[in-house]
Amino acid sequence: MPTILGQNQYGKAENRVVKITRDGATHHIKDLNVSVALSGDMEEVHYSGSNANVLPTDTTRNTVFAFAKEHGVESAEQFGIHLARHFVTSQRPIHRARIRIEEYDWERIATSDGREGKHSFVRKGQETRLTQVTYDGETWEVVSGLKDLTVLNSTDSEFWGYVKDKYTTLKEAYDRILATSVSARWRFNWTGDAERMPDWEASYGEVRKHLLQAFAETYSLSLQQTLYQMGARIIDHRGEVDEVRFSLPNSHHFLVDLEPFGLKNDTADGAVYVAADRPYGLIEGTVLRDGCEARIPADLTDL
Numbered sequence: 001m002p003t004i005l006g007q008n009q010y011g012k013a014e015n016r017v018v019k020i021t022r023d024g025a026t027h028h029i030k031d032l033n034v035s036v037a038l039s040g041d042m043e044e045v046h047y048s049g050s051n052a053n054v055l056p057t058d059t060t061r062n063t064v065f066a067f068a069k070e071h072g073v074e075s076a077e078q079f080g081i082h083l084a085r086h087f088v089t090s091q092r093p094i095h096r097a098r099i100r101i102e103e104y105d106w107e108r109i110a111t112s113d114g115r116e117g118k119h120s121f122v123r124k125g126q127e128t129r130l131t132q133v134t135y136d137g138e139t140w141e142v143v144s145g146l147k148d149l150t151v152l153n154s155t156d157s158e159f160w161g162y163v164k165d166k167y168t169t170l171k172e173a174y175d176r177i178l179a180t181s182v183s184a185r186w187r188f189n190w191t192g193d194a195e196r197m198p199d200w201e202a203s204y205g206e207v208r209k210h211l212l213q214a215f216a217e218t219y220s221l222s223l224q225q226t227l228y229q230m231g232a233r234i235i236d237h238r239g240e241v242d243e244v245r246f247s248l249p250n251s252h253h254f255l256v257d258l259e260p261f262g263l264k265n266d267t268a269d270g271a272v273y274v275a276a277d278r279p280y281g282l283i284e285g286t287v288l289r290d291g292c293e294a295r296i297p298a299d300l301t302d303l
């Protein structure tokens with residue numbers, strides 16, 4: 001043979017596992033991105049196409065989710081060790097398993113009365129803060145905002161009572177995860193008067209705070225309702241802002257079906273979700289101070 005097979009590995013990459021454990025009303029979240037790479041006696045599948053030694057990548061994916069349910073996720077290291085040991089010791093042709101795990105950290109969102117939130121989280125790592133200042137020699141316009149502020153409520157979210165046609169398959173949800181990565185812009189009503197210039201730094205912190213608190217404290221029947229509440233909370237508390245526009249991807253978290261492995265997986269406790277990447281719902285809207293004009297472009301990428 002003029003060619004020979006060199007190093008090779010295979011598996012399922014980027015399994016987005018979210019596990020919510022409940023300690024009464026206080027929820028804990030473990031959010032992992034798990035990639036499995038296996039190698040061993042894999043010459044035949046490459047040379048002749050015989051799959052006799054191939055544990056499907058689909059099975060490696062199922063194993064990740066089933067292990068999250070059955071054995072828990074104390075730490076990424078412990079979870080990785082458990083998985084690697086399983087693949088190498090349970091499958092004769094597999095000699096090496098490499099489990100890579102990224103873990104995303106979440107912080108609790110404090111409530112408006114200063115208590116620590118029980119089931120509302122903001123992902124650690126700073127969002128990007130944005131501003132756009134326009135001046136034509138006469139008129140000032142300041143629009144500030146943020147993007148990539150990732151938030152999650154592990155309960156207090158439902159979605160039901162929607163229109164159903166022959167293409168509707170979505171099941172009504174009475175207790176779901178609500179998660180989004182907030183992109184927002186808010187327009188200041190400052191007109192250039194140096195005496196009345198807002199404290200931009202303080203304003204940013206306050207707008208962000210109200211946005212987060214409204215997200216955490218709204219019992220949500222739809223992301224649209226949460227959007228409106230976030231905008232209204234900002235307008236109600238911040239006199240310097242007349243208009244807020246949001247673009248909110250609905251980051252779907254689906255309960256994984258673990259029935260085939262004899263595991264019951266419901267929202268009650270220790271639920272394991274797959275954080276789906278694409279497609280995602282995209283909910284966008286503007287909230288205005290009554291009587292004010294909408295000037296932020298509908299497409300935030302135009303700003």
Ligand SMILES: O=c1[nH]c(=O)c2[nH]c(=O)[nH]c2[nH]1
Pocket residue numbers: 159170221222223224250281
């Ligand atoms: O909050 C939601 N709003 C929707 O418009 C929608 N559509 C959908 O499929 N799921 C959801 N969730």
